[in-house]
Each structure stands twice: as structure tokens, then as C-alpha cells.
Amino acid sequence: MSNLTTTNNYYTMQLTLPLEDMEEKAVSKRNLAPTFKPYDNKQMHMILDLEALIPVHHVARVIDDMIEAIPDEQLFAHYRGGGRSSYHPKMMLKVILYGYSQKVYSCRSIEKLLQENIPAMWLAAMQQPDFRTLNDFRGVRMKAFMDELFETMIRKLIADNYITMEQYFLDGTKIEANANKYSFVWKKSTLRFEEKLKEKIRETLRHIQAITHQEADEHGEGEPEELPVKLEEAAAILEEKVEGLTEQIAEEKSVDQRKEMRKKRSALKKPLKLIRKDFLPQLVKYEAQKACFGDRNSYSKTDPDATFMRMKEDHMKNGQLKPGYNVQMATENQFILFYSLHQRPTDTRCFIPHMEKLAASSLPMPKTVIADAGYGSEENYLYAIGEEKEPRFDVLMPYGSxxxxxxxxxxxxxxxxxxxxxxxxxxxxxxxxxxxxxxxxxxxxxxxxxxxxxxxxxxxxxxxxxxxxxxxxxxxxxxxxxxxxxxEELKAKAKKALEDDKKSAIYAQRKVEVESVFGHIKGNRSFRRFSLRGLEKVHVEFGIVALAHNLLKVAGIRLATFLQKQTYKKVGRKTLRFFRPTFLFKGLIGQPLCHFIHDVAEHHLPGSKPTSS
Structure with missing residues (x-):
């Protein structure tokens, strides 16, 4: 009787002894020496082919295939030429995407990955750019072609039949910015402080009129936008009088008169110092803050593009206001189709800018947009219908109530x-x-x-x-x-669409589609906080996250396909798995040939490419 056992690529026969022989063997008094496989970590090893160590379904191969499909001219167009040779943009893209696929978001950690990780070494062809070069490529160079790169990758997924862009499951999530959560600036506070400052300026101008004996209509209160001009005029008059008093003090010989003149000069210097050191800089500061606000109610001093939003910290939705960005993202088959970043905390007013950006891209417009009640507004419904009453796209979008x-x-x-x-x-x-x-x-x-x-x-x-x-x-x-x-008419149309059996089944997929992707990115991939600052750089970083997510999806599909091609055979009570007989040849310097063949069988990785000896 014998059992057939396998070790990846070679088969061995194991004999099963009768019960009597087993009992005799158990009572044998011979002392057998333990045996071990050869091991010497001080021995020199030579890897003939680094690629052979990587399975066909590994995400590194998917990244390599996808990036190599991009025409070189598309990336080379963003380099001026001349000067010192740059690292190849495809290599830099592969390395950064692989790092993000492995939950490595720091450029210092990616640099370390290139020194220790075999797939990263293969993608970089053993080159080792430092963290500054990686960060410059990610934060500066990729800003010029991130959108074009993402659209190219989505068109590749469409061509490979992974997605169709027909159903567009849209939702938003908030991701924390790389900013201090206590460095907030509130619009209401700024307006209130500015009004107090302007009132103080008006009082100072009236005081200056009194001490300089100017007429009230010459330096009146004026409109708020005229206050800086009034302050400059008042400061010029004060400086002129201060210079005049300084000259008089130098010429005056009487001690009492000089003391009196110094008191007058001090009375003039005090409002002059307020104007130069306090009022004018404060007005400039408040104007800059108002320009930074735009239509927002807050921003962060550390990252002025970030808006303070309430973040969901746990399942009980207990959170606090933190600087962050609103990421609008659409999926199909849990692939990320398109994304955009916004500074508004609510989803309602992000719908039209997101769809306008999609329309301006080279990607096809979807047939049906599926979104939750956070997008259901009159303005969004009218946008979907279009100006000529011909729908731009169908919507499955409930209203708030x-x-x-x-x-x-x-x-x-x-x-x-x-x-x-x-x-x-x-x-x-x-x-x-x-x-x-x-x-x-x-x-x-x-x-x-x-x-x-x-x-x-x-x-x-x-x-x-x-x-x-x-x-x-x-x-x-x-x-x-x-x-x-x-x-009311728009609400009736939305209600009718949602109550249709086929469309309601499509709408029910929304939670499985986009919510699962958010959970994967923020939960499984642990991407809850941006590493870069500024709206443009944050847009690039989330694009890398989205591309890494799509590439991981493709790698998962390849792995599932690979497992389906394996052959299973039942032998007795065990189910044995047989792989295709592909071999990996790895030369070991100074090791006997029998050990080399044994190592081939023991360390073979399924699906790796065969090499010739």
C-alpha cells in the first residue's frame, strides 16, 4: 500500500509499513542521528534571474504590465531634456505604485523597500533612487500628468473588459489632511475681529484729527475699503510733524521747551506706530484670510487648502472637526472609475463639479449614475436632465426625505x-x-x-x-x-425610478460597490491621512492610491484565475493539488548538484517563468 505525495513540481512514493512492523520499529533501541537539510547562510548565492522569483499573479507583474502599456512619448513629453540623466519615469511610477500597494506611503519607507524587497528590486531593475528623488517625482513631476495617467489606465481596464463605465456608483468620503488639527482659522471669527479692528482704526483717526488739528471731513471715517488709504494719509501727516518737531528740538536751547516738544512728539509717535506696526499689517492679514476662505467657513494654517470637517472616528459616529478633503469617487465592479477632491464638507454641492470634470476628461460618460440621498437636490436632478431636456445620464438618486x-x-x-x-x-x-x-x-x-x-x-x-x-x-x-x-416633479421621477424592480436592484448594489472600496482603502490599506499638502498634491496622492487599488484588483482576479486552472485529485481521504510542471533554475555556488536539484523542487514558486540552463 502506498500514498502519493507531492512537493510543488516533483513526486515521491512513500511506502506504508504494516502495523506489526510499526510496532517493532517503535520498540527499536537503535539511536538514530537527526538529519537536516543543508544550511549555510555564509555561503555565496547567485540569483540568475530576479524575475523568476515572482509569481505570475503577483501585483508587481500587474504593475509592470500596466505601466509598460503606456506609450513612452506620453511620459517623456513632461521632461525638458538636457542636464544630468533622470531616472526613467516608468521605473519611478512602478516603484511608487508598488509601495502604495504594500501600504507603504512614505518615500523614506519606499527607499528602504528598494533595498530589501525582491519585487521592488525587480521593478526598479536594482536601481535605488533616494527618498528626495521619489518625493520630488511624486509631489512635483506627477502633478503634470496624473490625470492623463489615470485616464490611460482606466481605458486599459475598459479594453481588457474589467469595466464598462455604464454604471457609475458615486459616493464621497473625508480623508484627513496632513495638517495640525488645532491650527484652524474660522471665517466668522475673522470677520468679527476685522470689524473690531476697523472700529479701533476709526477711533484712532479721530484722535489723530484732534492732535493734528485737521478738519473732520479731511480724515473722516470713510468706507471700509478706504481705511488703508486713510491710514496711509494719516501716517504721512504724522511723520511730517514728527520730523518737524525733531528739527525744532535740535535747534531749541531751552530745556523746558525741549521737554514740551518731546511730549508732543511722543503723542504723535504713538498712533504712528499703531498704524505702521499694527493696523496696516492686520488689515493685510485679514484680506489674505478672506481670499483664502473663498466660499468656505474655515481652513488650516498648516495646509490652507484643507477645510475643517467632522470626521467619523468610530462606528458610533463620534468624531471631531479635523482638517481634511472630501474625496468624490465612483466605482464599477469595485474598480475606481474616476475621482475628484473638494474642499466642501457636504456631498450635495460636489456632484456637479465632479461630473463636469468627468465630462472634460477623455473617459466615456456613464449611462446611469447611482448615488445616495446626500446628492438628491433640485440642482443635481436638473443637471442630469440637461438644458435641452435630453438627459445627460440616468440617475438612481433618492432625495433627502x-x-x-x-x-x-x-x-x-x-x-x-x-x-x-x-x-x-x-x-x-x-x-x-x-x-x-x-x-x-x-x-x-x-x-x-x-x-x-x-x-x-x-x-x-x-x-x-x-x-x-x-x-x-x-x-x-x-x-x-x-x-x-x-x-415635486423631480421627486416624483426619482421615486418612480427607485421603485422599479430592475433599477432598485441596481441601487441596492451601491453599498456593496463604493462602500466596500472605501472600507478597503481606509480599513484594509490603512490610508486615512494624506502625506502631502495642498489640493494639487493631494489630488496626485489619491490618484496613486486609486491606481494601486485597481492594480490590486487585477492581481486578485489573476490569482483567482490561476487557482481555477489548478488540478485537484482525491487520493484516499486527502485531496492533493497538482501544479503545472514549470521549473525554476537557481544556481548555488559550491553546492552539490543533487542539492541544487532538490532546491529547485523545494523553492519553486507556482507560475514563475521557466529559464533555460
């Missing part, structure tokens, strides 16, 4: 006008108390984003003695209903 409106509590609540009876011919509503709520006027409002919204205002005929008024409205007068016909 979609789930709430499906509850029994909402349907029974009398304060919601959607639950009232509407008479179209008379254009009026009937409240729960049976009273008419008639059309009163039209009203146009402008939203925070600048969208003009048209409302129809309805008002109840009399709510004075209504017993249902406390549950209906908190208004002191009659109940008014602000009805937006365009918004």
Missing part, C-alpha cells in the same frame, strides 16, 4: 401638505380640518448655490379657531404652504 415619506408616521402627519387633498381645477388645497388653502402668489428664491427656485404660495382662509392648528403649524397667522412644482 425619500425614506421618511415611506413611513406610516409621515403619511399620518397633518402638517405635511403632501398628505392633503389637492383640487387641480380650483388650484387649491383642502386642509385636514376641511378648510380651503387657496393660491396667493408666486415667489422666487435663490438657493445657496445660486439656483433660482420658483414657489407657489398657498394660504389658508382662516386658522384662528382651528383645533388642529397646534399640530399643523407654529405660525401666528394663517398656515402657508410653499409649493415648488419643479422640485
Amino acid at each position: 425619500y425614506m421618511k415619506e415611506k413611513t406610516k408616521r409621515y403619511k399620518k402627519d397633518i402638517k405635511h401638505a403632501a398628505n392633503w387633498t389637492y383640487e387641480e381645477l380650483e388650484d387649491r388645497l383642502i386642509c385636514p380640518n376641511g378648510r380651503y388653502v387657496r393660491f396667493k402668489k408666486y415667489l422666487t428664491k435663490k438657493s445657496r448655490s445660486g439656483l433660482e427656485q420658483s414657489f407657489k404660495i398657498y394660504e389658508c382662509e382662516d386658522c384662528s379657531d382651528c383645533p388642529l392648528k397646534p399640530a399643523c403649524t407654529k405660525a401666528k397667522g394663517n398656515r402657508q404652504v410653499h409649493w415648488n412644482p419643479v422640485w
Whole structure:
């Protein structure tokens, strides 16, 4: 009786002894010496082919294949030429992408990887750029071609049938910036401090008018934007008077007169110092801060492009305000299709800029965009429809109150006008108390984003003695209903699409699609904080993270395909796995031939390329 055992690429036969022989062997009194495989770490080893040590499904091979598919001219166009020879851009890209795929985000750690990691050595062809060169390539050089590189890689994935760009699962997440979380600047505080400073400046100007005996209309308070000019004029007058008094003091011989003149000069120097050392620099500082804010409410001193946002620290959503960026990202088959970075903490106003950036790229526009209720606004729905009422793309996007409106509590609540009876011919509503709520006027409002919204205002005929008024409205007068016909029509279309069986099944995939990718990046890959500062550099860094994620996905698919090609055979109670008979030849200097052949069988890596001896 015999059992067949395998060791990667060679087979051995093992004889099974009868039970009686086993018992005799157990009671044998012979002292057998232990045997070991040859081991000598001081012996010289020679690796003939570094590539042969890397399996075919390894992510390093995927990175190599993808980067080599990029035309050289696309990367060489960003080099001026002349001077000292640069490292090849493809090599630098491969090394950085491999580092990010291994959760190594520091350039110093990537430099160490090139000295210790075999796949990194192979990708770099044994070259070892230092961390400064790697950081310069990542933070400066890649800014010029990051978008083009990402689009090239996505088109390659489309050509290889990994994705189709038909279904576009969109969502956003916040990633912490590389900034001090206590170096915040708030817009409200800046405006308040600026107003206090301007009031102090006006008081100082009035004091200067009094001590210099100027007329009030010559140095009046003026408009806020005129204050710097007024301060410069007042400072020029003060300097002129101070110089005049200095000359008079030098010529005056009377001690008492000189003391009096010095007091006058000190009284003039004090407001002059305030203007030069305090008021003018502070005004410049506040103007620079307001320019940095833009339409934001805060920014970080360490990274002015970062906005303070509430970060989710744990599953209970307990967090704090930290400087960060809002990453908008779309996926399909859990591949990252496109991304954009924003300084706004909410997703609603990031939808149109994200889609506009996608439209400006060379990638195809999706057929269907799937997003959560955070994007469901009138402006976003109108953008999807398009100006000519021809949809740019279909949307599966609920509005904010979609789930709430499906509850029994909402349907029974009398304060919601959607639950009232509407008479179209008379254009009026009937409240729960049976009273008419008639059309009163039209009203146009402008939203925070600048969208003009048209409302129809309805008002109840009399709510004075209504017993249902406390549950209906908190208004002191009659109940008014602000009805937006365009918004209600858009909500009805969104609701109809979400209640369709096929489309609802697509929408249900959203959590599996984009949320899983966020979990992989922030949880499994531990990328929760940027290493670079500034919106442009942060955009590049997340692009590297996205490319590394896609390459890891391709490597996972290759591994699954590789495992499916393996042959399984059941021998007795065990299932043995047979690999294809490919061999790796590795020469060991000074080692006997039998040991060399044994080493080939023991250290063979599945799927590596064969080499000729």
C-alpha cells in the first residue's frame, strides 16, 4: 500500500509499513542521528534571474504590465531634456505604485523597500533612487500628468473588459489632511475681529484729527475699503510733524521747551506706530484670510487648502472637526472609475463639479449614475436632465426625505401638505380640518448655490379657531404652504425610478460597490491621512492610491484565475493539488548538484517563468 505525495513540481512514493512492523520499529533501541537539510547562510548565492522569483499573479507583474502599456512619448513629453540623466519615469511610477500597494506611503519607507524587497528590486531593475528623488517625482513631476495617467489606465481596464463605465456608483468620503488639527482659522471669527479692528482704526483717526488739528471731513471715517488709504494719509501727516518737531528740538536751547516738544512728539509717535506696526499689517492679514476662505467657513494654517470637517472616528459616529478633503469617487465592479477632491464638507454641492470634470476628461460618460440621498437636490436632478431636456445620464438618486415619506408616521402627519387633498381645477388645497388653502402668489428664491427656485404660495382662509392648528403649524397667522412644482416633479421621477424592480436592484448594489472600496482603502490599506499638502498634491496622492487599488484588483482576479486552472485529485481521504510542471533554475555556488536539484523542487514558486540552463 502506498500514498502519493507531492512537493510543488516533483513526486515521491512513500511506502506504508504494516502495523506489526510499526510496532517493532517503535520498540527499536537503535539511536538514530537527526538529519537536516543543508544550511549555510555564509555561503555565496547567485540569483540568475530576479524575475523568476515572482509569481505570475503577483501585483508587481500587474504593475509592470500596466505601466509598460503606456506609450513612452506620453511620459517623456513632461521632461525638458538636457542636464544630468533622470531616472526613467516608468521605473519611478512602478516603484511608487508598488509601495502604495504594500501600504507603504512614505518615500523614506519606499527607499528602504528598494533595498530589501525582491519585487521592488525587480521593478526598479536594482536601481535605488533616494527618498528626495521619489518625493520630488511624486509631489512635483506627477502633478503634470496624473490625470492623463489615470485616464490611460482606466481605458486599459475598459479594453481588457474589467469595466464598462455604464454604471457609475458615486459616493464621497473625508480623508484627513496632513495638517495640525488645532491650527484652524474660522471665517466668522475673522470677520468679527476685522470689524473690531476697523472700529479701533476709526477711533484712532479721530484722535489723530484732534492732535493734528485737521478738519473732520479731511480724515473722516470713510468706507471700509478706504481705511488703508486713510491710514496711509494719516501716517504721512504724522511723520511730517514728527520730523518737524525733531528739527525744532535740535535747534531749541531751552530745556523746558525741549521737554514740551518731546511730549508732543511722543503723542504723535504713538498712533504712528499703531498704524505702521499694527493696523496696516492686520488689515493685510485679514484680506489674505478672506481670499483664502473663498466660499468656505474655515481652513488650516498648516495646509490652507484643507477645510475643517467632522470626521467619523468610530462606528458610533463620534468624531471631531479635523482638517481634511472630501474625496468624490465612483466605482464599477469595485474598480475606481474616476475621482475628484473638494474642499466642501457636504456631498450635495460636489456632484456637479465632479461630473463636469468627468465630462472634460477623455473617459466615456456613464449611462446611469447611482448615488445616495446626500446628492438628491433640485440642482443635481436638473443637471442630469440637461438644458435641452435630453438627459445627460440616468440617475438612481433618492432625495433627502425619500425614506421618511415611506413611513406610516409621515403619511399620518397633518402638517405635511403632501398628505392633503389637492383640487387641480380650483388650484387649491383642502386642509385636514376641511378648510380651503387657496393660491396667493408666486415667489422666487435663490438657493445657496445660486439656483433660482420658483414657489407657489398657498394660504389658508382662516386658522384662528382651528383645533388642529397646534399640530399643523407654529405660525401666528394663517398656515402657508410653499409649493415648488419643479422640485415635486423631480421627486416624483426619482421615486418612480427607485421603485422599479430592475433599477432598485441596481441601487441596492451601491453599498456593496463604493462602500466596500472605501472600507478597503481606509480599513484594509490603512490610508486615512494624506502625506502631502495642498489640493494639487493631494489630488496626485489619491490618484496613486486609486491606481494601486485597481492594480490590486487585477492581481486578485489573476490569482483567482490561476487557482481555477489548478488540478485537484482525491487520493484516499486527502485531496492533493497538482501544479503545472514549470521549473525554476537557481544556481548555488559550491553546492552539490543533487542539492541544487532538490532546491529547485523545494523553492519553486507556482507560475514563475521557466529559464533555460
